[in-house]
Amino acid sequence: MTNAEIKSKLKLASKLMELHGDNPFKIRGYQTAADTISALDIEMSTMQIGEIPKIEGIGKGMAANITQLLERGSFESMDQLLQDTPEGVVEMFKISGFGPKKIAVLWKDGGAENLDDLLLLCQQGKVSKLKGFADKTQDTLMQAVQFTLDCRGFERYANVEPFMINILAAFEKQPGITLFSETGDLRRRMEIIGCLEFLVASDDFEATRKVISSVEGFDENEKLSGPLTWSGTFVKCVIPVKIRFCATAQFYNTLVETTANPKHLHAPIDGDKNLKQVVQEKQYESEEAIYNAAGLSLVVPEMREGEFEIDLAKQNKLPELVEMNDLKGILHNHSTYSDGRHTLRQMAEHCRDLGYEYLGISDHSHTAVYANGLKDFQVKAQQEEITQLNEELAPFKIFSGIESDILNDGSLDYPDDILASFDFIVASVHSGLNMDVTKATNRLLTAIHNPYTTILGHMTGRLILEREGYPVDHKAVIDACAERGVVIEINASPYRLDIDWRWVHYALEKGVMLSINPDAHKMEGYKDMYYGLLAGRKGGLTKEMCLNAMNLEEISKYFEGRKK
Structure with missing residues (x-):
């Protein structure tokens, strides 16, 4: 453990x-x-x-x-x-914004023993009559309960990836399996996964099924399995596993079909013709051969969503997506100056040792009292330490930043002279999250128009499978960032992945740069850069449009230009 x-x-x-x-x-x-x-x-x-x-x-x-x-x-x-x-009461702890004391009232006084009971209680208007609740609280609770119910059966991609790796390794050891791959949402690297899906090619399905069932960790559910599928569980994995079988000669046809979002498969290519029809025409020796037969460039698995990629593939204009080795620095990180676990030196040296050229430290600002936000004198002390460390660690460089809270009126929470002392500023909302779309959008727009804002942090404040996030007019916010030259963060924490990848392409079309930021509160948090990269790639992010794909010299000039 x-x-x-x-x-x-x-x-x-x-x-x-x-x-x-x-x-x-x-x-x-x-x-x-x-x-x-x-x-x-x-x-x-x-x-x-x-x-x-x-x-x-x-x-x-x-x-x-x-x-x-x-x-x-x-x-x-x-x-x-x-x-x-009751087990259902324990599940209520997942409801965002309602702690044990509130849940105790809902259970003991309201009689709700599970989420379904609780939703019905809200719908009947009975929650507002309980001690400590009111009509507005009841409405908020009902939305939160519905969100929690909608999240049932899903897990964050980062949490299930290790199981995927172990299962693929198990397939590798079986001589009867000729070809294999993860598929479905898993292969498209969706942010949440409801089932671990795999495709296995074999010339003897029954023998392969028996072998898989005998592998340590696999437990078949025979009722859910079929002639060409194995359904069951894998040790400690909280979501189900589904393995599809196909003949070796049919592997790539089936892989394309099972990987893609249906919108991708059915998007028109030439008249009424679509990719699914091409897949069914004959057997192919590779995925690339299928796309070429359809008159398309090969679309990488993570982009097969049916959003914009088919049109680009028809024109042979698919972007060359950003790779991990394109990333030269890590921005938006926290140290022990605020609520981080490791010191500024430790965060810097670890970043350097991972092969990066620079670190952007951006501890919490003074409004974030709960996170030890930096007072004015602490800002000065940190900047003095940064100067000292930069002399010692050169050519590696630490940039002095801050994650400045966007206040209710959209202003940043330091006076201009303090803001002017930083190399860059990540502007983020951390409080007052219960907003309608007008309030939330105007709050962000005001922050974007602040000349000191360099990067807009975690745009919606969502926590995947925990909190929906406040609603924003994405187009209005992105358009404003384009106008003001503000970078939008892809917060790489698997709990956030915010901005949502579905808006990355629109941002790129508008000429807005994105920055893959781990929001790391400890050295190990740097590994989350990978999950932000996956989100960016789904939206078509290139290294040219990724802020932290700039090398040290380039980003130094960029920050200097922004300050001017």
């Missing part, structure tokens, strides 16, 4: 305790222990049992709980809490 999983279990325990009205000091102990574990640089699973109680913030009792977590995935008091709580 990883530290992140231990933290999650302790956080869940603290919520369950709060739900049942347990001692607040005891609850705080669990929360403190969870935060302590999150900040560790060593995995607890690698520690000796006797070392755990010695960690500051972890007492003997908590150490015993953690030891049980490592041994069996739970601990005694948590077992009892879960036994005393």
Whole structure:
């Protein structure tokens, strides 16, 4: 069990305790222990049992709980809490904006034991009559419950990618499998996945099916399986697995059909002709041969969405998509100056050691009190340290930035003289998220028109599978960025991926540059650059239109030009 999983279990325990009205000091102990574990640089699973109680913030009792977590995935008091709580009530913790105390009222006073009960309670107008609720709260809750229900059965791509890799490795070892690949949403690298889909070519389906079912970790659901499909689960993966079988000669035809969004397959190519018809005409020896037969350039799997790519493929004008090795620096990162886990030096040296040319540090601004936002004197201290580190680490460079909060009226939360001291500014909304489209759009437009704004951060504030995000007029915001020369962030955190990839192409058409930013709060967070890259590629992002594909000299000139 990883530290992140231990933290999650302790956080869940603290919520369950709060739900049942347990001692607040005891609850705080669990929360403190969870935060302590999150900040560790060593995995607890690698520690000796006797070392755990010695960690500051972890007492003997908590150490015993953690030891049980490592041994069996739970601990005694948590077992009892879960036994005393309906499973559907535990699922209510996923509802954004409603904590354990509110859920306790909905359960104990409202009688809701699951999300479906809760939605019905809202629809009947009964929630507004409960203590601590009102008509507006009821409406907000109903929207949040519906969003949570819509997210059922899905998982973030980043969370299921390791299972995909392990399954593909298992196929590699089976001699009866001639060709194989992931397919469907998984191969298109969608941000959320509901099923791990694979395509396997074999000359003996039954023998291959038996082999797959015998591989450690696979568990077939015979009721859902069919003559040409294997359905079941893979160890620890929370979403189902589906394996399609086909003959070796039919592999590439089936791969194109199963990979693509139906809109891509049925988009007109020449008159009424579409790609699906071409696929069905004969057997092909490669995907490229299929696209060529259709008179198209080969479209990479992640772009096969039916958005804009077919028209470009017909004209042989598909973009050369940005690659990981095109990225020269990492912007929008946090250090211990605000709410990051690692120091400025650690963040810089790790960035350098990964082969990047520069780091853009952008800790939280002073309005973000919850995140240790920087006061004026801290800004000066950090900039002095940056100057010192730049002398020491040259030619690697740290750029001084800030993630400045966009206030309710759209203004940034430092006076102009402070804003002017930074190399670049990421402007982001972090509070007052409950806005209608007019309020949210005007708030962003005001920030975009601020001459100090360099990059617009996580445009909608969404948290994938957790929070829908405030509604914005994407076209109006992108058009304003085009007018003002403001870069739009692709926040690469798998929890955000914001701006949504579906708007990347429009931004590019308008001449707006994008920046793939991990929003890293620790050194390991840099790896999220990969997920931002996938989102950018889905929208057609090229290195020429990616801000942090500029080398050090280019981006230095860019920032200097923006400041002027």
